[in-house]
Amino acid sequence: MYSDSTTTETATRAAVSAVDISKTYGEGEAAVKALCTVSIDVAPGEFLAVMGPSGSGKSTLMHLLAGLDRPTEGNVYIDGDNVTRMKDKELTLLRRKPSASSSRRSTSSPSSQLRRTSCCR
Ligand SMILES: Nc1ncnc2c1ncn2[C@@H]1O[C@H](COP(=O)(O)OP(=O)(O)OP(=O)(O)O)[C@@H](O)[C@H]1O
Numbered sequence: 001m002y003s004d005s006t007t008t009e010t011a012t013r014a015a016v017s018a019v020d021i022s023k024t025y026g027e028g029e030a031a032v033k034a035l036c037t038v039s040i041d042v043a044p045g046e047f048l049a050v051m052g053p054s055g056s057g058k059s060t061l062m063h064l065l066a067g068l069d070r071p072t073e074g075n076v077y078i079d080g081d082n083v084t085r086m087k088d089k090e091l092t093l094l095r096r097k098p099s100a101s102s103s104r105r106s107t108s109s110p111s112s113q114l115r116r117t118s119c120c121r
């Protein structure tokens with residue numbers, strides 16, 4: 001899946017930010033490229049719809065943005081913290097935080113967006 005959102009200018013105030021993340025499951029001939037260099041910023045209070053055909057990587061993206069899985073490449077930030085580099089124990093503590101998916105710093109208004117996605121194969 002590709003994202004057509006390329007800006008990372010708002011990364012410092014985003015609740016969740018992904019920078020050039022890719023995800024490949026498996027290795028060698030069995031490797032499946034689920035995400036290819038996706039960048040996205042989700043502002044505090046923002047509602048985001050991820051759309052795409054079955055197998056295009058929607059669940060993979062959500063898992064990565066939630067810190068439930070690690071990207072093969074790139075970085076994911078939640079409230080400014082790089083979850084890609086966190087150890088399992090740190091991730092567990094992050095998931096327990098009520099504010100894990102909302103910013104403590106921003107005062108921006110809620111908004112909604114629709115972003116187009118497409119399969120990378
Ligand atoms: N754990 C895994 N191991 C290997 N391949 C996987 C794994 N999870 C997902 N995939 C593959 O990665 C690709 C993206 O899967 P993903 O589940 O993210 O798609 P999706 O857009 O959520 O699909 P759906 O709309 O059917 O829920 C698919 O080709 C899928 O088969």
Ligand SMILES: [Mg+2]
Nearest residue numbers: 055058059060
């Ligand atoms: Mg899914």
